[in-house]
Amino acid sequence: MPAPAPDPRDAQASRAADFLELHPGSTLREIDSACDLGSPSKVLAEMAGRLGYGIRKAWRTTPCTFGRAPRRCRVYFLTHRPEPARQLALGLDSE
Numbered sequence: 507m508p509a510p511a512p513d514p515r516d517a518q519a520s521r522a523a524d525f526l527e528l529h530p531g532s533t534l535r536e537i538d539s540a541c542d543l544g545s546p547s548k549v550l551a552e553m554a555g556r557l558g559y560g561i562r563k564a565w566r567t568t569p570c571t572f573g574r575a576p577r578r579c580r581v582y583f584l585t586h587r588p589e590p591a592r593q594l595a596l597g598l599d600s601e
Contacts, residue, residue, distance in 0.1 A: 518543050518544075518549045519549055519552065519553045519557050519559065521542075522537055522541050522543060522546070522549055523553070523559055523587060525537060526561075526583065526584035531564070531566065531581045531582075531583060532581060532582060533566075533579050533582075534546045534550075537550075557588060558589075559586070559588055560585030560586035561582055561583070563580060563581070563582055564580075564582075564583065565578045565579070566578070566579050566581045567579075
């Protein structure tokens, strides 16, 4: 059986960002089932930190089973994507 292809964190973050653009206010379970991230909390943490995505967290109230009491669910929103780095002008001309 061949080894599974590596799935870099950048590719996982891109899939999660695409999903959050189309479905703002999604839970970790919804993000993981749609994007197959493996560990959605780690992906979102790296997106908000090292990768430069803007991730906003909020709470949503949903009814429990049988509708007796509401419970709070954490939801996530994509606020912005990282900007590509600008190339600095290099003075390579020798004058």
